[in-house]
Amino acid sequence: MNIMVFIKQVPDTETKIKIADDGKSIVEDGINWIVSPYDEFAIEEAVKTKENLGGEVVVVTMGPKRAEQALRTALAMGCDKAIHLEDAAFEGADAYSTAKALAKVVEKYNPDLMFFGKQGVGNDNTQVGQLVAEMVGVGHIGTCIKLEIDGDTIRGEREIEGGRETIETKLPAIVTAQRGLNEPRYPNLRGIMKAKKKPLEKLTPADLGLSEDEVGLNGAKTVYVSLELPPARQAGKKIEVEPEVAAKEIVEFLKNEAKVL
Amino acid sequence: MILVFADQRNGNLKKASKEAISEGKRLATSLSLPLGVVVLGSGAKGVVDEIKNYGADKVFVSETPDAYSPDLYSEGVAKIAKENGAKIVLFPGTSMCVDFAPRVSAKLEAGLVTDITATDLKDGKLVVKKPVYSGKAIATVEYKSDIAMATLRPNVFELAENAGAGEVVEFSVDGEPKAKAIKVEMKEAGKVELTEATIIVSGGRGVKGPEYFQNELQQLADLLGAAVGASRAAVDAGWIDHSHQVGQTGKVVSPKVYMAFGISGAIQHLAGMGTSQYIIAVNKDPDAPIFNVASLGVVADLFKVVPALIEELKKVKG
Ligand SMILES: Cc1cc2nc3c(=O)[nH]c(=O)nc-3n(C[C@H](O)[C@H](O)[C@H](O)COP(=O)(O)OP(=O)(O)OC[C@H]3O[C@@H](n4cnc5c(N)ncnc54)[C@H](O)[C@@H]3O)c2cc1C
Ligand SMILES: Nc1ncnc2c1ncn2[C@@H]1O[C@H](COP(=O)(O)O)[C@@H](O)[C@H]1O
Numbered sequence: 001m002n003i004m005v006f007i008k009q010v011p012d013t014e015t016k017i018k019i020a021d022d023g024k025s026i027v028e029d030g031i032n033w034i035v036s037p038y039d040e041f042a043i044e045e046a047v048k049t050k051e052n053l054g055g056e057v058v059v060v061t062m063g064p065k066r067a068e069q070a071l072r073t074a075l076a077m078g079c080d081k082a083i084h085l086e087d088a089a090f091e092g093a094d095a096y097s098t099a100k101a102l103a104k105v106v107e108k109y110n111p112d113l114m115f116f117g118k119q120g121v122g123n124d125n126t127q128v129g130q131l132v133a134e135m136v137g138v139g140h141i142g143t144c145i146k147l148e149i150d151g152d153t154i155r156g157e158r159e160i161e162g163g164r165e166t167i168e169t170k171l172p173a174i175v176t177a178q179r180g181l182n183e184p185r186y187p188n189l190r191g192i193m194k195a196k197k198k199p200l201e202k203l204t205p206a207d208l209g210l211s212e213d214e215v216g217l218n219g220a221k222t223v224y225v226s227l228e229l230p231p232a233r234q235a236g237k238k239i240e241v242e243p244e245v246a247a248k249e250i251v252e253f254l255k256n257e258a259k260v261l
Numbered sequence: 262m263i264l265v266f267a268d269q270r271n272g273n274l275k276k277a278s279k280e281a282i283s284e285g286k287r288l289a290t291s292l293s294l295p296l297g298v299v300v301l302g303s304g305a306k307g308v309v310d311e312i313k314n315y316g317a318d319k320v321f322v323s324e325t326p327d328a329y330s331p332d333l334y335s336e337g338v339a340k341i342a343k344e345n346g347a348k349i350v351l352f353p354g355t356s357m358c359v360d361f362a363p364r365v366s367a368k369l370e371a372g373l374v375t376d377i378t379a380t381d382l383k384d385g386k387l388v389v390k391k392p393v394y395s396g397k398a399i400a401t402v403e404y405k406s407d408i409a410m411a412t413l414r415p416n417v418f419e420l421a422e423n424a425g426a427g428e429v430v431e432f433s434v435d436g437e438p439k440a441k442a443i444k445v446e447m448k449e450a451g452k453v454e455l456t457e458a459t460i461i462v463s464g465g466r467g468v469k470g471p472e473y474f475q476n477e478l479q480q481l482a483d484l485l486g487a488a489v490g491a492s493r494a495a496v497d498a499g500w501i502d503h504s505h506q507v508g509q510t511g512k513v514v515s516p517k518v519y520m521a522f523g524i525s526g527a528i529q530h531l532a533g534m535g536t537s538q539y540i541i542a543v544n545k546d547p548d549a550p551i552f553n554v555a556s557l558g559v560v561a562d563l564f565k566v567v568p569a570l571i572e573e574l575k576k577v578k579g
Pocket of ligand 2: 006007008036038039042060061062063095098102115116117118119120121123124125126127128129
């Protein structure tokens with residue numbers, strides 16, 4: 001089975017966000033970059049599937065030079081090869097132009113099964129996996145928490161409001177990983193050493209048959225025009241009283257302030 | 262036309278769908294454009310009248326496909342959008358819409374912004390706001406495509422009943438689905454859905470075990486008509502199912518009142534409930550970060566406050 005997993009490097013969720021002078025991006029100095037947490041579930045599922053069914057896992061990212069570190073992490077977790085879409089023209093991409101480039105990678109290598117995270121934390125688009133599925137014309141199972149592969153049929157469970165549904169599709173297909181799908185392994189020292197020797201291929205827009213107008217900011221359908229800090233939440237009243245008094249205060253609040261009683 | 266997709270299952274129109282239609286109507290009125298609503302799947306016909314109450318000029322209804330299919334649903338919506346020259350296409354931010362709206366965006370080659378919390382119009386074009394970086398920043402986003410698409414964070418946009426022409430157009434979505442739902446299991450029928458709840462009663466590590474969720478917090482939620490939420494620490498401990506988790510890796514909620522019991526208020530938790538209108542926190546640690554965002558902070562032992570609160574509510578409710 002030829003498996004491909006797509007990952008994004010994002011700021012650690014603990015990172016303090018500072019808005020840059022341009023008023024629409026964040027200051028990157030001092031950010032600790034990590035593999036987006038959902039992508040770890042995607043990597044784990046890809047590697048697990050290979051271990052069960054045989055084949056090879058190729059990990060793909062589009063991003064600046066620093067994103068190579070994310071690829072090395074994925075290789076250390078058991079992926080076999082890496083592809084890095086790295087070029088100045090890819091910068092400023094939105095979900096759409098990201099998917100456009102990734103779809104070309106899919107068309108070039110024709111994997112049987114592709115894993116994405118449900119969402120790249122930070123921008124939280126929650127779109128790229130489904131966009132690629134539509135662009136390359138395959139079915140997808142979104143926010144998957146349990147996956148079953150049965151020949152060329154795959155079934156995945158996902159949470160819906162108040163319950164669960166099972167989606168069935170045929171290979172080739174895309175799965176986007178939700179928390180619950182598995183427990184991602186930690187890369188061990190041996191994995192990290194081996195990762196250093198695994199192949200890492202770089203691709204530019206031209207390598208993918210894309211013009212510079214189709215990728216990055218040029219190819220984007222949406223643009224951030226500004227970034228602001230959220231309105232500071234005013235901490236309200238803080239009380240330290242007997243439980244019975246506290247209970248009365250809460251009920252008063254629900255009645256008079258929030259008006260929900 | 263402004264087009265809104267209405268999420269319904271078996272004839273139950275989601276509250277978030279009504280919010281999206283209400284917002285679509287506001288934009289349609291500002292732009293002097295008609296409002297179209299598209300509704301699909303078995304049960305669709307049953308919600309047409311309800312949709313009309315929110316000001317739809319046209320309701321495009323198809324009882325096909327019978328089961329949810331991301332590719333067929335997107336085909337249905339894209340077809341209606343194209344045939345009617347839709348300029349803006351809105352979706353409620355439900356699990357279904359978040360799943361298939363990107364496919365519509367690819368079909369229409371239109372920009373899509375998910376999880377928006379506000380809209381604006383600039384020179385007749387849509388501009389939206391969206392929380393990013395765990396709610397630590399708010400992005401203002403414009404579109405470069407002719408068609409602008411968005412999914413709306415549930416519980417943020419106000420409901421507004423309105424009059425509209427209410428013309429009903431039936432159509433069908435045919436073809437072989439690439440992917441489709443083969444089984445749906447409703448576990449929590451009758452319970453208040455977390456993302457749609459007006460009040461959420463949420464517990465964290467401070468609650469100390471599954472029993473407190475099942476008994477006291479559930480009892481409190483029942484008294485308030487609230488849904489039960491949880492922090493990741495409580496979910497990871499196995500005290501409550503992941504479907505109740507609020508936060509970055511759980512659900513994003515925006516209730517009128519969020520009540521946090523024994524939750525410290527980590528940034529990843531705040532990412533999921535920071536846009537709640539009122540936050541009530543009960544925590545025994547006076548320095549817990551949750552107090553920085555609480556409209557009402559109670560420094561106390563939750564095991565003493567919750568029973569007292571249950572008693573007090575029983576009194577008030579008679
Ligand atoms: C990538 C990533 C994603 C994450 N996603 C999420 C997410 O989606 N949701 C989420 O919630 N977290 C998430 N987290 C975890 C988050 O960082 C915190 O660890 C978690 O929210 C802590 O849960 P808690 O507040 O219940 O527990 P704690 O931080 O341990 O807080 C427990 C609180 O209970 C109080 N307490 C204890 N006993 C009592 C008592 N008797 N009466 C009153 N108060 C009491 C304590 O004072 C303390 O403040 C994520 C973390 C990472 C790294
Ligand atoms: N730049 C990127 N390179 C590779 N994969 C990506 C990139 N951006 C997003 N993805 C994948 O798409 C998923 C959803 O991302 P998003 O739609 O941005 O929230 C991520 O979890 C990744 O699997």
